[in-house]
Amino acid sequence: MTADKILKLKREKNAVILAHYYTRPEVQEVADFVGDSLALSERAAATDADTILFAGVYFMAETAKILSPDKKVLIPDPEAGCSLAASCPAPEFAAFRDKHPDAVVVSYVNTTADIKALTDICCTSTNALDVIKSIPADQPVIFAPDRNLGAYLQKQTGRTNMILWDGACHVHEEFSLEGIIALKKQYPGAPVLAHPECREPILTVADFVGSTSAILNHAGINPADTFIVVTEPGIMHEMKKKYPQKTFIPAPPLDSTCACNDCAYMKLVTLPKILDALENERPEVTVPEHIRIAAEKSIRNMLDIKC
Numbered sequence: 001m002t003a004d005k006i007l008k009l010k011r012e013k014n015a016v017i018l019a020h021y022y023t024r025p026e027v028q029e030v031a032d033f034v035g036d037s038l039a040l041s042e043r044a045a046a047t048d049a050d051t052i053l054f055a056g057v058y059f060m061a062e063t064a065k066i067l068s069p070d071k072k073v074l075i076p077d078p079e080a081g082c083s084l085a086a087s088c089p090a091p092e093f094a095a096f097r098d099k100h101p102d103a104v105v106v107s108y109v110n111t112t113a114d115i116k117a118l119t120d121i122c123c124t125s126t127n128a129l130d131v132i133k134s135i136p137a138d139q140p141v142i143f144a145p146d147r148n149l150g151a152y153l154q155k156q157t158g159r160t161n162m163i164l165w166d167g168a169c170h171v172h173e174e175f176s177l178e179g180i181i182a183l184k185k186q187y188p189g190a191p192v193l194a195h196p197e198c199r200e201p202i203l204t205v206a207d208f209v210g211s212t213s214a215i216l217n218h219a220g221i222n223p224a225d226t227f228i229v230v231t232e233p234g235i236m237h238e239m240k241k242k243y244p245q246k247t248f249i250p251a252p253p254l255d256s257t258c259a260c261n262d263c264a265y266m267k268l269v270t271l272p273k274i275l276d277a278l279e280n281e282r283p284e285v286t287v288p289e290h291i292r293i294a295a296e297k298s299i300r301n302m303l304d305i306k307c
């Protein structure tokens with residue numbers, strides 16, 4: 001079986017498999033560690049394996065390479081991009097940054113290495129609030145690339161000096177408000193758990209707003225037995241494993257012909273591609289050293305902030 005071959009090869013090559021919560025269930029099952037962007041960054045920085053196979057999208061594998069330059073970092077499918085990272089091209093962002101020379105630049109980790117190199121402090125949805133609060137209140141902040149998360153942070157902190165880049169994730173932008181309201185009527189009492197990358201009207205009807213790992217934790221703490229989940233549905237594999245007695249209902253997308261809102265990029269990662277990458281030790285992720293050094297600083301600045 002493919003999964004058995006992967007586990008054997010992983011041991012032989014002293015490789016570690018890091019997988020994001022949004023990948024396919026069978027991919028999560030062969031991973032040494034499954035987590036959200038922050039936890040995966042921390043694992044990538046701390047591993048003593050020779051090889052990191054990153055079961056996720058390209059910017060995540062790049063982040064692993066930035067933090068562990070001496071390790072071989074493999075990505076099962078280099079076409080696994082990210083619509084949010086793609087919404088923030090480096091030349092345009094550099095020009096945007098130059099217009100606001102007094103601002104501290106905070107970028108979500110969902111960006112390319114080039115954007116991280118133009119950033120002062122990275123953040124994830126788990127620690128974004130702490131990162132923004134760590135910056136003096138009178139200091140302007142550029143926040144990129146997710147406009148919805150940026151607007152949510154503005155609201156939470158009351159800051160009026162945040163300058164937002166106009167980017168978005170296609171998955172979290174495209175949940176149906178009407179569909180969620182219909183589910184609330186169908187399951188009265190089921191809390192709506194939403195990711196802050198969702199549009200503001202969606203967050204308004206949510207009972208809890210938090211990062212992927214915060215949503216996962218909240219589902220355990222909240223005594224309800226049924227939840228409406230408004231983020232990429234891959235997380236439900238871990239939710240069902242952790243809380244088998246509870247029911248999780250994926251929020252519907254705007255496109256009524258689809259049952260749920262999958263991230264097409266995350267789903268490109270499959271077991272055969274993982275096996276192939278381990279066997280052939282490619283595709284390998286590389287980052288030019290001058291970019292890596294600058295990008296590492298912004299990620300380390302994030303990791304140094306205690307939440």
Ligand code: SF4
Pocket residue numbers: 022057081082083084085110169170171172232263264265266
């Ligand atoms: S869910 Fe959105 S932010 Fe996450 S990898 Fe997919 S496109 Fe990018």
